[in-house]
Amino acid sequence: MAVARERLSTAQATVQPGALLQTIGLTKSFGGLAAVQNIDFHISPGEIVGVIGPNGAGKSTFFNLITGLYKPTRGRILVAGQDVTGKRPDILLRAGVARTFQNIRLFQNMTVLDNVLVGYHTRLKSRLVGDILKLPPTRREEREAERRAFEVLRLFDDRLVPHSYELARNLAYADRRLLEIARALASSPKLLLLDEPTVGMNPAETENAIRIIAKIRSADLAIILIEHKLNVVMGMSNRVVVLDYGEKIAEGTPREVQTNEKVIEAYLGRKAAAQAAAMLDRRDALEEAGQ
Amino acid sequence: MNQFLQSLPDTLVQGLAIGMMYALIALGYTLVYGILELINFAHGDVFMLGGLFSWAALQHFFGAQIGANYGVLGGGTLVMAIILAFLIATVSCGGVGFVIERFAYRPLRNAPKLAPLVTAIGVSFIIENAVLVWQTGTGNMELTYPSLINQQIIPVLGLHIPSKAIIVFVTAPILMVGLLYLVGNTRMGKAMRATAQDQEAARMMGIDVNRVISFTFIVGSVLAGCAGVIYALYYNSIDYSVGFLAGLKAFTAAVLGGIGNIRGAMLGGLLVGEVESIVDSIDASQGVGLQWAEPAVFLVLMCVLIFRPTGLLGAQVVDKA
Missing domain, CATH: 3.40.50.300 (P-loop containing nucleotide triphosphate hydrolases)
Structure with a gap:
C-alpha cells in the first residue's frame, strides 16, 4: 500500500x-x-x-x-x-524521450506534415549524399516516413489530416497543441x-x-x-x-x-x-x- | 544621356551578371544569419579566398599553357581548368568556412551577440592580412587571373553579351537552383529550416544542431568560393582586398531582400548589381568617372529600409510565440 x-x-x-x-x-x-x-x-x-x-x-x-x-x-x-x-x-x-512545450514551439513556417516528418528524422538512416541525390533507398525511406507521418496524424481524428499541407502557423490554437504532440510521437x-x-x-x-x-x-x-x-x-x-x-x-x-x-x-x-x-x-x- | 539609353539593354545584361555574383555571396550571409542571427563579416574574405585558391591551382596545373596563350585555353583543357577552379574553390572554402565556425564562433555560441560579431570582424582582418603578407612576401601584389575563354562580344538578339558573362549565366543559376533544392527538398534542408526557426525545439526533435550549423557554414562558404572564381574570371584580377567591398555590397543585398530570406538574397543581389551597372553607365556617359555606384547602392538600401524595414521580401521572422 x-x-x-x-x-x-x-x-x-x-x-x-x-x-x-x-x-x-x-x-x-x-x-x-x-x-x-x-x-x-x-x-x-x-x-x-x-x-x-x-x-x-x-x-x-x-x-x-x-x-x-x-x-x-x-x-x-x-x-x-x-x-x-x-x-x-x-x-x-x-x-x-520526447516532449511538448508549455508554450507551443512548432516550426511555424513549415507544413503540418513537415513538422511531423522532422520528428521522424531520427529514425531515418540515409546519409547526406543519398539525401541530395534521392537515391532509391532514400526515396523508399522517405515514402515510408510519409506513410508513418500520416499514421501519426490520423491518431488525431480529423483535426490534423485535412490540414497536412498547410503551414503550422495557420492551424487553430488547439490543433497546434495537438500537432506538437503528433510531432513528438513521430519519433516513436x-x-x-x-x-x-x-x-x-x-x-x-x-x-x-x-x-x-x-x-x-x-x-x-x-x-x-x-x-x-x-x-x-x-x-x-x-x-x-x-x-x-x-x-x-x-x-x-x-x-x-x-x-x-x-x-x-x-x-x-x-x-x-x-x-x-x-x-x-x-x-x-x-x-x-x-x- | 543618349549614349546611356542606347546602351541600356547591354547595361542591364552586365548588371545581371554582377548581380548574380552578389547574390551568391549574399546567400551565405543570409543562411548564417537565418540560423545564428550572426553577421559573418569574414564571409567576404572567404569569397576572396575562392578566387585566390583557384588562381593558385590554375597556376600550378595549367601555368605553362596559360602563360603561352595569354590566359586563354581551349577544348578539353578549358573544361578541365574550369572544373578544377570551381572544385578547388568549393573544397577549400568549404573547409575554411567549417574551420571558422568551429573555432571562432562556436566557442561563443552562448556569449552575448556582440562577442561573435566582433570576432567575425577579427577573423576578417586575420584572413585579409594573412593574404596581404603572402602577397607582399612573394612579390605577387597584383595577381592577374587568367580569363580562360577568349574575350569577345557575342551578339544575341541585338544585345552585346561579353563572353565572360556566359560563365556567370551558366554557373550562378545552377548554384542557386541547387541551393533552393537543398533547402527545400532534402532532409538536411528541413533540419536547417527547423534549426533556423527554433533551435531548442529542433534539438528536442533529435536534430544535431551543431552539425546543421557546420553544414550551413560549409554551404554558404562554398557558394562564396564559387562566386570568388566567377568574380576573378570576370574581372581578371584578384587580391587580398576584394572581399571587403564585394562582401559589403553582398551584405547590403541580403538586407535589401530581407536578411534570413533565401529568395530575398537572390533578388537583393540582382538589384544591387543592376543599380551598380546603371549608375556606372550613367557615370560613363557623363564622363565623370565610375564613382557613384557605391553611394547609389547604399542610397537604395536606405530608401527600401525606410519603407520596408524588413527588406523587400521580408526578413525571416522567427515566431517564438
Whole structure:
C-alpha cells in the first residue's frame, strides 16, 4: 500500500529494475537557488504519471532536465537502466524521450506534415549524399516516413489530416497543441512528456485532447503529464507526484495525494481539494457506468 | 544621356551578371544569419579566398599553357581548368568556412551577440592580412587571373553579351537552383529550416544542431568560393582586398531582400548589381568617372529600409510565440 509519502531521502533511492525512466537525487541550481532539489522519480512502461505543483514549483525545470536541455547540478538520470545524465537532447530523443512545450514551439513556417516528418528524422538512416541525390533507398525511406507521418496524424481524428499541407502557423490554437504532440510521437518515443497539453483550451477542446491522449497511451508508451487543470491530471494519471519549491512533497495515487495534508496546505487549498475529490467521485461513477 | 539609353539593354545584361555574383555571396550571409542571427563579416574574405585558391591551382596545373596563350585555353583543357577552379574553390572554402565556425564562433555560441560579431570582424582582418603578407612576401601584389575563354562580344538578339558573362549565366543559376533544392527538398534542408526557426525545439526533435550549423557554414562558404572564381574570371584580377567591398555590397543585398530570406538574397543581389551597372553607365556617359555606384547602392538600401524595414521580401521572422 503506497501511502503518500513524506519526502524520500536520496540515500534510500536505488536503481529500480524495470523502470523506463528514473531520476535519483536530481538537483538543478541556478546561481545557488535550487529550482529542483533531490527529486527521486520513476515511471514504468505504459504508466501515466501526473506532475503537479504551484507555479514555480520546478515542474518545467524537471522536464528540461530529463530531456537534456539543462544539465543537472547533482543527481542521475536513467533511461531503461542506462545512465544518460548530462547527455544532449538529440541523444535522449534517440533513447526514447520526447516532449511538448508549455508554450507551443512548432516550426511555424513549415507544413503540418513537415513538422511531423522532422520528428521522424531520427529514425531515418540515409546519409547526406543519398539525401541530395534521392537515391532509391532514400526515396523508399522517405515514402515510408510519409506513410508513418500520416499514421501519426490520423491518431488525431480529423483535426490534423485535412490540414497536412498547410503551414503550422495557420492551424487553430488547439490543433497546434495537438500537432506538437503528433510531432513528438513521430519519433516513436517510449516516454512522452506533455507540458500542460490543454492549457488555453476551452472545455470541449480539453475533453477532446484528453480523449486523444488516452488513445495514444499504450503498453509501449509512458506519459508524464504536467497539468494545472486538476480534473485532467487526477482523471488521467495512475500516479501523481507533487512538487513544491523544487522538492517532491508527495507521491501516490490521485486519491492519496488529495488527502495528503502537506499537499492540501501547500498547493490545493481546502476548497480546491473538495472540488478535486468531487471530480474523482465523478470519474469513479463514470468508470462504473462504463463497465 | 543618349549614349546611356542606347546602351541600356547591354547595361542591364552586365548588371545581371554582377548581380548574380552578389547574390551568391549574399546567400551565405543570409543562411548564417537565418540560423545564428550572426553577421559573418569574414564571409567576404572567404569569397576572396575562392578566387585566390583557384588562381593558385590554375597556376600550378595549367601555368605553362596559360602563360603561352595569354590566359586563354581551349577544348578539353578549358573544361578541365574550369572544373578544377570551381572544385578547388568549393573544397577549400568549404573547409575554411567549417574551420571558422568551429573555432571562432562556436566557442561563443552562448556569449552575448556582440562577442561573435566582433570576432567575425577579427577573423576578417586575420584572413585579409594573412593574404596581404603572402602577397607582399612573394612579390605577387597584383595577381592577374587568367580569363580562360577568349574575350569577345557575342551578339544575341541585338544585345552585346561579353563572353565572360556566359560563365556567370551558366554557373550562378545552377548554384542557386541547387541551393533552393537543398533547402527545400532534402532532409538536411528541413533540419536547417527547423534549426533556423527554433533551435531548442529542433534539438528536442533529435536534430544535431551543431552539425546543421557546420553544414550551413560549409554551404554558404562554398557558394562564396564559387562566386570568388566567377568574380576573378570576370574581372581578371584578384587580391587580398576584394572581399571587403564585394562582401559589403553582398551584405547590403541580403538586407535589401530581407536578411534570413533565401529568395530575398537572390533578388537583393540582382538589384544591387543592376543599380551598380546603371549608375556606372550613367557615370560613363557623363564622363565623370565610375564613382557613384557605391553611394547609389547604399542610397537604395536606405530608401527600401525606410519603407520596408524588413527588406523587400521580408526578413525571416522567427515566431517564438
